[in-house]
Amino acid sequence: MRLDKFLSHHLGISRTLVNKELKASNVTVDDQVIKSGAYQINAQQVIKYQDNIIEQINGKRYFMLHKPQGYVCSTDDPDHPTVLYFLDEPMAEKLHAAGRLDLDTTGLVLLTDDGQWSHRITSPKYHCEKTYLVELEQPLSEDLIEQFTQGIALKGESTLTKPAILEIIDAHHARLTISEGRYHQVKRMFAAVGNHVVALHRQQIGAINLDIAEGEYRPLTQVEVDSL
Known part of the structure; x- marks a missing residue:
């Protein structure tokens, strides 16, 4: 990678400003002052800015985040803060959510820069299960368990949802496990049964x-990464 591109991403400044910092001898690579932005760096080299090491990113990254309400899962949004607010990671903007949550939905978000890995989570052909805790406006009836097992007809769609596992916790709370990710699926499934x-x-x-805890994040373990 070019040194000026690397510095621009990690310092969060334009390449014009990067070139000024290079000319001012503020950047070293393996303790040698480098003034050319076109200089090619590799993952083994030590890059310093004003004598502070800038850590390089080696390999793919995988995180879990506990998303609060009011944040979107995109990396950039003109109207709402994004989940990247919670991440103290270099080049966080290169990460993406492997399965988004709505603005008002809380809970588990997986973030990665590994496109193939996230595809295995979001693609319908892999049947990756997601489990939700749901609070409902109207009381739940036991017959919904069988209805969700058989599949629900969503408004505007010609095919039933795939079998889902509904566990009723109490009159207004349930745990739902689905294996697909249709648009607003959980909300639409309950709307289809009048709730x-x-x-x-x-x-x-x-x-x-x-x-x-809500608002916190951590790297996934290798076991967790491999499980998907």
Whole structure:
């Protein structure tokens, strides 16, 4: 990678400003002053800016985040803050959510820069299960368990949803596991049976369980990464 591109991403400044810093001898590579932005760097080299090491990114990255309400899962949004607000990582803008949550939905978001890995989570052909805690406006009836197992006819769609596992916790709370990711699927499934979702929280994706406080994030373990 070109040195000026690397510095622009990691310092969050334009290449014009990067070139000024280079000319001012503020950048070293392996303790040698480099003034050319076109200089090619590799992952083994040590890059310093004003004697501070800038850590390079080696390999793919995988994180879990406990998303609060009011944040969007895109990397840039003109109207709402994004989940990247919570990440203290170099080049965080290169990460993307492997399965987004709505603005008002809380819970588990997986973030990565590995496109193939996230495809295995979001593609319908892999049947990756997601589990949600749901709060409903109207009381739940036991017959919904069988209805969700058989599949629900969503408004505007010609095919039923795939079999889903509904566990009724109490009159207004349930745990729902689905294996596809249609647009606003959980909310639309309950709307189709005459109910309204008051609150929605994603608890689990595949074998990965949310185990951190709201607003926090952590790297996934290798076992967790491999599980998907």
